[in-house]
Amino acid sequence: MLTAPRKDYPLAPELQSKIDLVLESHDYDATQIVGILLDVQELEERHYVPEATAYYLAAKLNLPVTNIFDCLCFYAQLSDKPRAKYPIQVCNSPACRVNVIDTKRLLETLESLLDIKIGETTYDGRFTLETISCFGACDRAPAVRINGQVYDHLDSREKIEALLRSLP
Numbered sequence: 174m175l176t177a178p179r180k181d182y183p184l185a186p187e188l189q190s191k192i193d194l195v196l197e198s199h200d201y202d203a204t205q206i207v208g209i210l211l212d213v214q215e216l217e218e219r220h221y222v223p224e225a226t227a228y229y230l231a232a233k234l235n236l237p238v239t240n241i242f243d244c245l246c247f248y249a250q251l252s253d254k255p256r257a258k259y260p261i262q263v264c265n266s267p268a269c270r271v272n273v274i275d276t277k278r279l280l281e282t283l284e285s286l287l288d289i290k291i292g293e294t295t296y297d298g299r300f301t302l303e304t305i306s307c308f309g310a311c312d313r314a315p316a317v318r319i320n321g322q323v324y325d326h327l328d329s330r331e332k333i334e335a336l337l338r339s340l341p
């Protein structure tokens with residue numbers, strides 16, 4: 174169990190500088206911890222907050238490291254474990270669920286093309302399928318969000334396949 178802040182944070186200097194920039198952009202304000210963690214995890218290709226980074230943030234924000242891990246466990250959009258390179262997020266909020274046939278078809282097509290279910294990751298670590306609440310593309314459904322970018326009007330298998338193929 175991780176309880177006390179450690180004195181050593183073996184972070185590469187380049188990563189440390191990038192984290193410091195994120196902290197600056199949030200005025201080193203510990204009340205913005207969720208936003209800070211969301212920004213920091215995007216510094217990792219696999220979109221997560223490694224343990225060493227959690228300790229570094231705890232020390233910089235003068236927070237118990239357990240607070241950091243509590244956030245990482247509580248918020249579905251945060252992770253302390255490596256995630257897929259491309260987490261595919263599908264909205265499950267009411268406004269999109271009104272369009273239930275398109276949303277259901279989108280999910281089924283993604284599951285079929287990737288051969289995974291919601292919450293799973295492809296064997297090569299490239300894709301995860303997630304459902305989340307509204308990300309502001311209600312008028313462009315069916316849509317997905319991948320690494321902050323919205324891809325909309327995915328109303329055919331061909332468009333969904335083309336999107337997956339277009340990701341490097």
Ligand code: FES
Binds near residue numbers: 265306308309310311
């Ligand atoms: S309700 Fe689904 S993107 Fe807004």
